[in-house]
Amino acid sequence: SKLPSKDVREGLNTNGEKNLTKTNDKSERSALTGRPKPPNKLPAGGESKANSTAVRKAGLHKVLSLDVTVAPRDANAVGQFGQAAFVASNEDAEVRKRWDEGHFNVYLSDKIPVDRAIPDTRPETCAQNLVHDDLPSTSVIFCFVDEVWSTLLRSVHSVLNRSPPHLLKEIILVDDFSTKDYLKEPLDKYMSQFPKVRIIRLKERQGLIRARLAGAAVAKGEVLTFLDSHVECNVGWLEPLLERIYQDRRKVPCPVIEVISDKDMSYMLVDNFQRGIFKWPLVFGWSALPDEYIKKNNMTISDPIRCPVMAGGLFSIDKKYFYELGAYDPGLDVWGGENMEISFKIWMCGGEIEIIPCSRVGHIFRGQNPYKFPKDRQKTVERNLARVAEVWLDEYKDIFYGHGYHHLLNKKVIDIGNLTEQIELRKKLKCKSFRWYLENVYPDMVAPLVKAEGLVFNRGLRKCLAVEKSSLSFEICDLSKQSQHFNYTWMRHIRQQDLCVAPQGSGNGFALRLCDNVKPELRWFHKSSNLALVGRLRVCLLLCLLSFDTLRLNPCEPTNAFQKWQFTHYHAQ
Ligand code: LR7
Ligand code: MN
Secondary structure, X not given: OOOOOHHHHOOOEOOOOOOOOOOOHHHOEOOOOOOEOOOOOOOOOOHHHHHHOOOOOOOEEEXXXXXXXXXXXXXXXXXXXXXXXXXXXXXXHHHHHHHOOOOOOHHHHOOOOOOOOOOOOOOHHHHHOEEEOOOOOEEEEEEEOOOOHHHHHHHHHHHHHHOOOOOEEEEEEEEOOOOOHHHOHHHHHHHOOOOXXXXXXXXXXXXXXXXXXXXXXXXXXXXXXXXXXXXXXXXOOHHHHHHHHHHOOOEEEEEEEEEEOOOOOOEEOOOOOXXXXXXXXOEEEEEEOOHHHHHHOOOOOOOOEEOOOOOOOOEEEEHHHHHHOOOOOOOOOEOOOHHHHHHHHHHHOOOEEEEEEEEEEEEEOOOOOOOOOOOOHHHHHHHXXXXXXXXXXXXXXXXXXXXXXXXXXXXXXXXOOOOHHHHHHHHHOOOOOHHHHHHHOOOOOOOXXXXXXXXXXXXXXXXXXXXXXXXXXXEOOOOOOHHHOEEEEOOOOEEEOOEEEEEOOOOOOXXXXXXXXXXXHHOEEEEOOEEEEOOOOOOOEEEEEOHHHOEEEEEOOOOOHHHOEEEEEEOOO
């Protein structure tokens, strides 16, 4: 039996979620008629059910079953039918030697036919689904840098063999300045057999985001379909994606991403009802729809699943719509974050992201990027994420920075580049707020705007911190006094309006200073009731209370009640 492998897809998997994506049934239409469906039906689609009545209607046909699954060229070949392949033990050294070329079993991949068959993993009803005869055509865009020969070819063949020819306008291979010789003339020569395949060569390394933009710029299809260059498209993968766009051009459908094992190259099913989500600080993950949600909405395994964010690599989008949305922020470098950008942009500016269970594509999940980053990998990704946060997260961006990214606020440490155009674009498109997105698209996301708030109680003195004539004092605790209310923010500020609790000069005194996100000296760690200044290394210095109600920094004393502080409400730790 197949291994469910959602964990392979991405380490993060959060189950047991409570509230889920709110529905917007009004925008749902019947696959058969294109007419709006009656309200209070499935949130995530459900149109496909109509197709079980295998009635042939004018203008519609069953999803084409283009495949070589039944009789592949060589039924006995290694890895045929997506089965696990093995190498003899005396080949282990060779496997290891070639692993780093792609961070998967390259040696084995090279032995497997480039047009192997894979199991048709779609839910049963999918083959019976009706789609329109006049679906838009698509350009399939593969960007690659130093991709392994056999996986690149297998990706291309899977598209050529399993896409209805009239819907496949072209395949665009964007070579992001690869260094390997086999990707030059040999690739040109190989692909010249296939008139639909075009190769674009970038003159310098652009990264996958700008490489995709370069591919899109020359695409002639009405729809753009982006794929990673180490995938295998399954039977009937394309039509269900195009059908969704046909119904509503602002839908951005993604296939179910199945797993091609990096070790034995087997094609593995993933669990049903998985959707794309993010966790702070903008980390992509998968999460299962809870059973009660599925039951309540009468969802079947073939119904589209609305996703707060997409994985990034595999999706179709109406080309005009892609450009209306401003495509990708071209300031994003190399790898990472662009899936967050396009996801927020789609939802906040009127579109929808869905996973279409009848469309399935396998992807080799690799432990590491097999190519070099022109700059430091970590810095590249966090810079991309900071751009996304600045443009799309509104007041929620502090939560992003508060999850280990404070340093990105310091313009001297990192230059995230100019954002004027992106901010203008958001205004021009009249996109909704991030708060709207959280409330309507991803309501189960925990996103408190402050970590703690209320009174700041000192356990030893049994009094509360207060602002008195713009300096700090202690008073009998009184919730009704605004002067005693503070926020403990994601910036780790102890804050009242614009004022932050801060040490005074180099001495031991304390004062209120204007808050400033960039200044590290205003930040406090708050752990086990202690308040320690960030950045005073080793000697754990605490905000502590001596006689005469004054504040000082002293070495931490675990048992000193005068060093123990408590806010009234905690939202996050
Ligand atoms: O500089 C580069 N230039 C490129 O052309 C870097 C990469 N690339 C190509 C690369 O050859 C590959 O074909 O871009 C494609 C994606 O790169 P991968 O395969 O290294 O990315 P990934 O699969 O590790 O990462 C996921 O997140 C990325 C974030 O930027 C992209 O969105 C990838 O497309 C995306 N992949 C998927 O969504 C597949 C499922 C993974 C999950 C979850
Ligand atoms: Mn990939």
